[in-house]
Amino acid sequence: MTIKRWIVVIASIVVAALLTYVVIYVHLPLGPVTIGFGSDVAKFAYSNVVLLFLSLAGFFGIWLDYFLGTKFLKS
Secondary structure, three states: OHHHHHHHHHHHHHHHHHHHHHHHHOOEEEOOEEEOOOOOHHHHOHHHHHHHHHHHHHHHHHHHHHHHOOOOOOO
């Protein structure tokens, strides 16, 4: 069970870091929808970077906890 919990923590941190990078630095115009901001960390504001990272890590942590059954969050 401990290994699954470490997988949840590490995987959610890695995925959140990658998606935070993509959202801040990438600018993909896809017709009416644009993915990312095409900015950098200094222009995006450090507090927003931290909040974006924490929200993505929490989101993926909750779903990985659910699918791997680690019971971090009690039912």
